[in-house]
Amino acid sequence: MSHPKFPLGVDLMDDDHTRIEEMLARSEGLADAELPGHLAACRAEIAEHFAREEALLRDHAVPVLACHIAQHNRLVADIDATIAATGGNIPSLRAYLAHDLPNLIMSHIASVDQISARFLAGELPAEIVANLRLPEETAP
Template identity: 35%
Template sequence: MPQLHWSEALELGLDVMDDTHREFVELLARCESSPDALLPATWDALVRHTEDHFGREDAWMRETGFASVNCHTTQHRVVLEVLREGSRLARQGQLQPVREMVHELALWFPRHAQTMDAALALHLRNGGDDLHTGRPGRPGASVAPITTCGSGGCG
């Protein structure tokens, strides 16, 4: 049984983000239940999804005044480095570290979604952005950059 389940607590009220997050949770569950022989390919699918997922959010932040120097973008970069390292390890047959990464991602993701992503979703909704597609309504607008992430630990 997967450690992380999709729930209303993870919903942000922005369809495109919620759909992407739901897919992340599903891919993570597949990794968790994947037999050893399939784990490298399943993990790589999670990595590809997450590269697209984080890339889209990072683009929205750049386009709408969430400065690229904020800790949300930095956290995306660090998590992707770890995921890519997991792919390298899995290709070498080192699956236990990847299974530990699955466990840690299941702990990390709800906090990330409920703090950093929730702040981004609120920012997008308040900016007149397209709530169905997530397309920013004010690309290139002159707004003061937001350099915090929405989390209490960021300054």
């Protein structure tokens, strides 16, 4: 059983979030030369997690999935943009791995991941779920 900073009660999410948090926490102890490769490894782990999470949410017809996936895509795009913008700037990479990226991930977990997990647990009233769906999701 894993223990992420913000437990959601869904094994796949909690296990993956713990692994990502541990990867990001390891950044602090890495040598400068290891940081670019570590950020690339974190990006790969995060993208693989998003694919697993999206499959789970799709299987359970979780509402506002399109918005959730859009947030995933924005997060990966932010990592890619940071890699491109920082180049070999070690202080910038270190700050991104220590603060910016963990904050982005935690904000995502505490918002759309939490709502999705509550839907999976049957904790969202049906009338609220119906109103959460996007127009294309409710179209006949």
